[in-house]
Amino acid sequence: MIATMTAPEPVIGRILFSPDQIRERLSELAAEIDAHYAGRDLVLLGVLRGAMMIVADLSRMLNHDRVEIDWITVSSYGDRTTSSGVIRMLKEPDLDLDGRNVLVIDDITDSGLTLSWLVANLRSRSVGSVEVLTLLRKPDLAKVEVPIRYVGFDIPPDFVADYGMDYAQRYRNLPYIALLEY
Numbered sequence: 124m125i126a127t128m129t130a131p132e133p134v135i136g137r138i139l140f141s142p143d144q145i146r147e148r149l150s151e152l153a154a155e156i157d158a159h160y161a162g163r164d165l166v167l168l169g170v171l172r173g174a175m176m177i178v179a180d181l182s183r184m185l186n187h188d189r190v191e192i193d194w195i196t197v198s199s200y201g202d203r204t205t206s207s208g209v210i211r212m213l214k215e216p217d218l219d220l221d222g223r224n225v226l227v228i229d230d231i232t233d234s235g236l237t238l239s240w241l242v243a244n245l246r247s248r249s250v251g252s253v254e255v256l257t258l259l260r261k262p263d264l265a266k267v268e269v270p271i272r273y274v275g276f277d278i279p280p281d282f283v284a285d286y287g288m289d290y291a292q293r294y295r296n297l298p299y300i301a302l303l304e305y
Contacts, residue, residue: 133282133290135297136304140276145258145286145300146180148275152256153184155273156226159254164189166218166225170241171196172295173230176287177258181228193218195227197237210240222251230288232257232271233264233280242269259283259300 140148156165165187169178171194182192196214225245232238238255245253256273263280284290285297294303 131305133284133303133305135284135294136302138299138301139278139283140286140300142298145275145298149177149181149258150184152273152275153181153186156181156256157186159272160187160189160224160226163224165191166220166223167192168216168220168225168227168245169194170227170229171214173288174228174258176295177230177256178228181256191218193220195241197241210237212244220245220248220250222249224252225250225254226273227253227255229255229257230286231259231261231283232269233261234266235269236267238269238271239267258286259288 167178167182167190169175169192178192182190193216194214195216196212198211198213227238227241227245229238238257242253242255254272255269256275257271258275260271260274260277261280262277282290282303283300284294284303286300287295288300289295290303
């Protein structure tokens with residue numbers, strides 16, 4: 124019989140951002156968004172599943188009465204800790220985005236390939252405007268330039284989880300952002 128070795132399961136490591144730090148930064152971003160979109164409609168387009176917590180918390184912080192929320196699902200990770208480079212659209216927006224102001228909300232930007240593809244896809248749909256908010260950005264891993272208007276935090280290239288972000292669908296429910304360790 125041949126014994127097979129399995130890789131150890133990752134565990135939550137050092138906490139990078141506490142719930143208070145996340146809430147404070149989202150509040151600052153909400154104020155910027157309110158000022159930018161004053162008097163205009165806005166569609167918050169959350170990238171599922173990682174952005175679900177961000178969209179929920181940010182939307183409640185906005186002092187903007189012309190906001191709609193919709194969701195899109197794209198995937199380039201699967202159950203891996205690095206992007207496969209193959210982008211798949213798994214869920215289209217339900218709202219008609221023609222002529223609308225769209226703020227794409229993503230949990231994390233590393234290579235920028237998925238976000239670049241998504242922004243180009245949305246612009247091809249004749250949206251009024253497309254801006255991007257990412258809670259976490261890994262500038263050391265950028266392969267393409269993506270115009271990100273709102274950045275929560277710049278982080279090192281390590282794999283993180285929690286606060287909506289996952290590893291193989293685990294850890295999304297935790298209220299902080301931490302490094303994933305093996």
